[in-house]
Amino acid sequence: MDDKTAELRDIFLDATDGEGTVTERQAERRGSLVDVDDPEVVDDRLRELVATMRECYDFETDLDPDAYVRLIRGFYDGDDDAALAEALGVDQKAVVRARLDCHLVRESDGDTPAVEASRGRATRANGRFRDAFVELLTDDDLSGRLASDSREDGLREATEDIETNVSL
Secondary structure, three states: OOHHHHHHHHHHHHHOOOOOOOOOOOOOOOOOHHHHOOHHHHHHHHHHHHHHHHHHOOOOOOOOHHHHHHHHHHHHHOOOHHHHHHHHOOOHHHHHHHHHHOOOOOHHHOOOHHHHHHHHHHHHOOOHHHHHHHHHHOOHHHHHHHHHHHHOOOHHHHHOOOOOOOOO
């Protein structure tokens, strides 16, 4: 062993307290995705969002907080209004009103005054509630970022100066 190698070895042993390793185990997982995996945490967050919405807007429906959570989850799971009505034990009109209270508008809802009012409230809120629902219940945000990153892979710059002989 030469002097530099011996010196580096001594530094390494000093840094590791003679254990021969410099890695440590993390006590708990880091990042925001940890909580999203827990359905109870997601449901609590959904209840908080609905409570905030009820403070800001006059809801036409008076469902309990758990019913709103089931409605929002069902909406993002792709359940139609009939299935949601059956799951909640209410009629379909109550489901539609509750959806609109939560700014959850379907394209099939059309342009009725109640739908337009819901769209207006959502627009004035900058879509923040619906965005929060999407963030909690879907992976659209993550997949959208990953897809845009994969499109911006630098190949455009690499192929910019390539000449092709194409005769039309």
